[in-house]
Amino acid sequence: MIAKRETEKCIYMDHAATTEMLPQVVHAMEPYLMGEFGNASTSYDMGKKSRTAVEHARKIIADILEARPEEIYFTSGGSESDNWAIKNAAGANKHRGRHIITSAIEHHAVLRSCEYLEGLDYAVTYLDVDDCGIVDMNRLRESIRDDTVLITVMTGNNEIGTLEPVGRIGALARERGIVFHTDAVQAVGQIPMSVSRLPVDLLSASAHKFHGPKGVGFLYVRRDLELPSFIHGGSQERGRRAGTENVAGIVGMAEALKIAASEMSVVRPRLIGLRNYFAERVLHEIEGARLNGHPVKRLPGNLNFSFAGVDATSLLVLLEEQGICASAGSACSTGEVRISHVISAIRVPDAYAAGSVRFTMGRDTTRFMVDAVIIALKQSVAALRGA
Numbered sequence: 001m002i003a004k005r006e007t008e009k010c011i012y013m014d015h016a017a018t019t020e021m022l023p024q025v026v027h028a029m030e031p032y033l034m035g036e037f038g039n040a041s042t043s044y045d046m047g048k049k050s051r052t053a054v055e056h057a058r059k060i061i062a063d064i065l066e067a068r069p070e071e072i073y074f075t076s077g078g079s080e081s082d083n084w085a086i087k088n089a090a091g092a093n094k095h096r097g098r099h100i101i102t103s104a105i106e107h108h109a110v111l112r113s114c115e116y117l118e119g120l121d122y123a124v125t126y127l128d129v130d131d132c133g134i135v136d137m138n139r140l141r142e143s144i145r146d147d148t149v150l151i152t153v154m155t156g157n158n159e160i161g162t163l164e165p166v167g168r169i170g171a172l173a174r175e176r177g178i179v180f181h182t183d184a185v186q187a188v189g190q191i192p193m194s195v196s197r198l199p200v201d202l203l204s205a206s207a208h209k210f211h212g213p214k215g216v217g218f219l220y221v222r223r224d225l226e227l228p229s230f231i232h233g234g235s236q237e238r239g240r241r242a243g244t245e246n247v248a249g250i251v252g253m254a255e256a257l258k259i260a261a262s263e264m265s266v267v268r269p270r271l272i273g274l275r276n277y278f279a280e281r282v283l284h285e286i287e288g289a290r291l292n293g294h295p296v297k298r299l300p301g302n303l304n305f306s307f308a309g310v311d312a313t314s315l316l317v318l319l320e321e322q323g324i325c326a327s328a329g330s331a332c333s334t335g336e337v338r339i340s341h342v343i344s345a346i347r348v349p350d351a352y353a354a355g356s357v358r359f360t361m362g363r364d365t366t367r368f369m370v371d372a373v374i375i376a377l378k379q380s381v382a383a384l385r386g387a
């Protein structure tokens with residue numbers, strides 16, 4: 001087994017960007033990286049072992065989500081799942097209409113897919129959110145048209161952590177006969193997710209956000225939903241997603257989700273406690289600090305703060321010098337000095353908008369780490385304000 005490196009490079013506060021694979025995950029994958037390398041589509045014994053491993057993984061994931069195994073399709077990650085769900089649910093229903101509803105704060109994998117469809121003469125409504133980042137159900141209801149064929153709203157926001165009312169959105173979509181997709185990449189493995197209780201037709205997830213490997217994810221597709229293939233080729237994934245299966249990745253993803261699900265009743269309340277403690281101290285001890293997103297309807301490990309008059313990029317540099325890894329908004333926009341679409345959408349006041357920093361905690365985050373981050377944060381904010 002690969003030994004975990006003991007030298008911790010930083011206090012890792014960026015679990016929304018990616019997470020470290022657990023030793024058990026690496027261990028579960030190892031046989032399929034070397035040795036059991038058979039193609040899952042071949043008939044001899046070595047291939048059958050890969051097939052068995054893939055189907056076992058599918059069963060584990062389906063059981064956790066309370067789905068049927070045949071409703072789980074393996075993909076290369078969250079971005080592919082989002083692209084597939086949105087582009088092809090829209091395509092399959094174009095005879096019924098070409099209107100899509102989404103929110104203004106979606107991940108770029110969703111927003112850019114919708115923009116792509118606009119180029120193909122679809123109309124897209126980008127729903128405003130309130131100051132906490134929550135989609136307004138009345139606005140959603142009003143924006144439904146006779147030609148609306150798809151609603152896509154994320155479960156938990158990757159920047160500000162806000163949890164959307166996906167249960168109510170899904171119920172409304174179902175009532176109106178509209179396909180409902182949710183990007184649950186930040187939610188799966190963090191909060192309980194069940195497609196038997198949530199009225200959702202399509203749900204995206206990604207392994208590297210829950211301590212699994214990068215480059216693998218899945219799309220839940222409700223039984224009987226029409227969703228044409230996105231990747232054409234061989235007949236893998238029941239002809240709906242061609243390409244030789246990423247056996248090791250799929251096995252690692254299932255192991256990671258199994259661990260996350262089994263630990264959730266302990267990890268989730270612990271992270272919520274740490275999150276509330278962290279927020280309370282920052283808001284009390286640092287002047288001109290603001291918590292972005294909803295105070296409680298948010299992902300367990302997510303905090304997003306703004307500090308008046310402080311530039312996030314400079315703050316991140318100072319934090320990194322003190323061994324702390326955090327992010328300004330989404331990882332995808334680092335390097336670009338612009339205010340993220342999410343921070344703009346929740347109308348963060350100008351004095352605060354440029355100083356938005358995200359801290360996302362995970363299963364290994366301790367109170368000791370949080371205390372160290374708060375000390376560094378206080379010093380860094382004071383230094384940048386020239387105190």
Ligand SMILES: *Cc1c(COP(=O)(O)O)cnc(C)c1O
Binds near residue numbers: 016156207
């Ligand atoms: C990370 C993320 C994605 C993209 O997933 P990848 O597996 O990295 O492609 C999509 N949506 C959300 C909300 C994410 O956080």
